[in-house]
Amino acid sequence: MKDPNDDFEHVTPLLFGRVLDGKGGGRPITWEDAQDWSPGNPDEVMWLHLDRTRPGMQHWLEEKLSLPEPTAELLTGDQNRPRAFREGETLVATLRGINFNPGAEPEDMISMQLWSDGQRLITLRRHPLQTPREILMAIDQGQGPPDAGATITLLAELLITRMSQSIIDMNYVLDELEAQDPDQHAEQMLHRISTIRRNCLALKRHMAPQHEALEQISRDAPMWFEGHDRREIAESIARLRRYLDDIDISKESAVVLQDELRARSLASSEHATYMLTIVAGIFLPLSFLTGLLGINVGGMPGMNDPDAFWTVAAICALLFVALIVVFRRLRWL
Incomplete structure (x- = not known):
């Protein structure tokens, strides 16, 4: 209707x-x-x-x-x-x-x-x-x-x-x-x-x-x-x-x-920043060492030694291991 x-x-x-x-x-x-x-x-x-x-x-x-x-x-x-x-x-x-x-x-x-x-x-x-x-x-x-x-x-x-x-x-x-x-x-x-x-x-x-x-x-x-x-x-x-x-x-x-x-987002960001800081802390001494050995001036040791590269590489590896051990003892890793 x-x-x-x-x-x-x-x-x-x-x-x-x-x-x-x-x-x-x-x-x-x-x-x-x-x-x-x-x-x-x-x-x-x-x-x-x-x-x-x-x-x-x-x-x-x-x-x-x-x-x-x-x-x-x-x-x-x-x-x-x-x-x-x-x-x-x-x-x-x-x-x-x-x-x-x-x-x-x-x-x-x-x-x-x-x-x-x-x-x-x-x-x-x-x-x-x-x-x-x-x-x-x-x-x-x-x-x-x-x-x-x-x-x-x-x-x-x-x-x-x-x-x-x-x-x-x-x-x-x-x-x-x-x-x-x-x-x-x-x-x-x-x-x-x-x-x-x-x-x-x-x-x-x-x-x-x-x-x-x-x-x-x-x-x-x-x-x-x-x-x-x-x-x-x-x-x-x-x-x-x-x-x-x-x-x-x-x-x-x-x-x-x-x-x-x-x-959670802040914690993830802080963790990423922390890891970057640790990586920088590990490689900073290595970068300093390699940079020091790479300066182009006279009197650099090992310039005429064919085994000098491997000696430097071994020193860097030992330094890297030493830094890892120190960081672990300090509980930074």
């Missing part, structure tokens, strides 16, 4: 809309019907998912929802740091999720703004976000959230759950790097480790404020945000805290592995 929203997606901000029936299901609603919508029964909730980049979006929020100008600016602007606050009997929040769109890096984040008064739920985004579509699919199958509070709770839960896959991927790469031979792939390994460290720092920097935003929702949400919704948010907060701890562990593991590789 064709979704009536498809006809309006190219001319309106509406990406999709549903009227929740309070039992896990919902029916589509068009942009025109949403303008003057009122609940047919106390259990109905209207959810509109909008593209906040469409022209006139801020004006519509101010006019149709009677939002103050600063709140409308927050919902449509590019200030995407996670935050949440209560405004009368409404809840306003900005949440972040990992960008899984093609070509995106794990540290790329997508923000989603939301506003709700308990009977109406408005979510807004700039870039495509998979989480609202997952919930939409569950609603269309009759297995979705029954009300606004449960929808907000599920949005937060799915946004956080998606972090786990990025953390698992980073840990898998770290395990793979630990199994590689650092003598053969040192440069490549250091590059990949640096990427993981950057990803960990970006995830921590972007997701840590979300912890505070969810705590604000759990603590200050209006009365229509029921007790079981607050418990679910508390579970999401605990899960997010574990994920942030996992990010710290991944970052520390990357630091340890990077330090180990750099230590």
Whole structure:
């Protein structure tokens, strides 16, 4: 069956809309019907998912929802740091999720703004976000959230759950790097480790404020945000805290592995320098001797002796052996 929203997606901000029936299901609603919508029964909730980049979006929020100008600016602007606050009997929040769109890096984040008064739920985004579509699919199958509070709770839960896959991927790469031979792939390994460290720092920097935003929702949400919704948010907060701890562990593991590789590289370089110094120490006296005997002046001994070359070679060999013995006794070799 064709979704009536498809006809309006190219001319309106509406990406999709549903009227929740309070039992896990919902029916589509068009942009025109949403303008003057009122609940047919106390259990109905209207959810509109909008593209906040469409022209006139801020004006519509101010006019149709009677939002103050600063709140409308927050919902449509590019200030995407996670935050949440209560405004009368409404809840306003900005949440972040990992960008899984093609070509995106794990540290790329997508923000989603939301506003709700308990009977109406408005979510807004700039870039495509998979989480609202997952919930939409569950609603269309009759297995979705029954009300606004449960929808907000599920949005937060799915946004956080998606972090786990990025953390698992980073840990898998770290395990793979630990199994590689650092003598053969040192440069490549250091590059990949640096990427993981950057990803960990970006995830921590972007997701840590979300912890505070969810705590604000759990603590200050209006009365229509029921007790079981607050418990679910508390579970999401605990899960997010574990994920942030996992990010710290991944970052520390990357630091340890990077330090180990750099230590091995430094040790190898120092060993090479040491061996060159030993070789120079051995051949310096020999070079001095041969250089002294090679000066082209009169009175050099052995110039007319046919056995002089072999005598000098024997002296050099004895000197070489003597130097090896001395270096070994000094434990330089």
